Amino acid sequence: MPVSPYRIEPLQKQHERGTFASGSEPLDRYLRQQARQDAEKHVAAPFVLVAPPAHEVLGYYTLSASTVAADELPAELAKKLPRYRQLPVTLLGRLALDRTMRGQGLGEHLLLNALHRAAVAAAEIASMAVVVDAKDEAAIAFYRHFDFMPLQAQPARLFLAMGTVTKLFGQLP
Ligand SMILES: CC(C)(COP(=O)(O)OP(=O)(O)OC[C@H]1O[C@@H](n2cnc3c(N)ncnc32)[C@H](O)[C@@H]1OP(=O)(O)O)[C@@H](O)C(=O)NCCC(=O)NCCS
Structure with missing residues (x-):
């Protein structure tokens, strides 16, 4: 298998963000x-896609702990869950790729990396889904392509159950 020229790592001072x-x-x-x-400030954890040894950011995403109200979930799913009013989720707050890098599977690479990281963390600090706020119709379509489902009454807020995410990766970490 060819070695990937890309790496995804926590955002650090040395990463060049100006041209993104x-x-x-x-x-x-x-x-x-x-x-x-x-x-x-521990409000969000940003991760960046780079092609070492270059420090230029080619893509990024952020993860944060969050909650959703149980009544926002589709009824089918909610009825299988304990009756807590709020449920813990992992928020994929932002995800973006530099325009010049589009259409080569790198958006998918970023998304899968975020999902894997969320699943590993959820084994120790529970989270029942990954939630995203899609900024427009194209972003909604991107997440729907990966089986994200809309939350009730908020079509731009989508989720993927953590059970589905963990199945994607098999044995974790
Ligand atoms: C959304 C984004 C990350 C996609 O990145 P990309 O590298 O062009 O996408 P990929 O090449 O990884 O595509 C992976 C798969 O998703 C599909 N896909 C990509 N963009 C899509 C879209 N907008 N709608 C539906 N499917 C999409 C591709 O067809 C591909 O499917 P396939 O593997 O079955 O052929 C990129 O376009 C972007 O950064 N857009 C601006 C920011 C943005 O909209 N972010 C979304 C969150 S707010």
């Missing part, structure tokens, strides 16, 4: 101006 252009200004601005602060 995903086609979404809010996602680019977040990476440039907010991501490091969020990491320092």
